[in-house]
Amino acid sequence: MNLWPFVFALFALGIFCLLTRRNLIKILIGLELLSKGATLALIWSGILRNSLSYTQSLAVIAIAIEVMVVAVFLALVYAFHEKSSSLDTDDMRRLKG
């Protein structure tokens, strides 16, 4: 059994989404796919190293931090939309000083 191809496929999809999409919600989805790949990698490496309990505790904290990242990102999206009425990353260039 080998789950690394799935981990790398999730990473690839997340990076593709981050690099090619302009909608901020889509960028959030790319970020989420990356972090899900990282969590799967943690659990799989725990199985390979026979330390599943330890990597589960790491995964639990990773998931909690992931939620905070999503919450802050969504607050940023909301604040940006209040200023510019847009969710397009191209419009963020206006924020440059």
Place this chain on the structure above:
Amino acid sequence: MMIYLTLGFLLFFALLAVFLRDTLLSVLSLATVSALLSIAFYQLNSPVAGAFELSVGAGLITVLAVLTISFLQKRKEKKQPGAALWLALSLALAALVFFLFQALWPQVLADIIPETSWGEVGEILWKVRLFDLLPQILVILAAVLGILALLRKEGESKER
């Protein structure tokens, strides 16, 4: 192997989340990805991570994202009833295939994966990892303060 089926469907719904044009449907596909990932964690004998992923990844994050979209969205993009139907049909098909595989091959867990318990993970979290757990709680508090600062209306500070 059941785990390959779960992760195959996970990748399919991840592709849908990336390529669907409607953001709401994308977020719902992402929720499905989280639910499938939690099923995969259960199959890999990791119930604690599975429960967290299901409640937080498929639940809380989806609620936050859908709420934000409904606050902001004027539905500029064209509605895709066809895409919504395909998403629902894909979910139903995935559930059917899972049911059939489970009925035909009930032995799903590999014997090589070690057993873990909730108590064991909790003990590691509160005893072994206490040193980095406390700073991470501080990070979460800092994030809460950041969200409050970002969502503060401009008029509020002037009124005071």
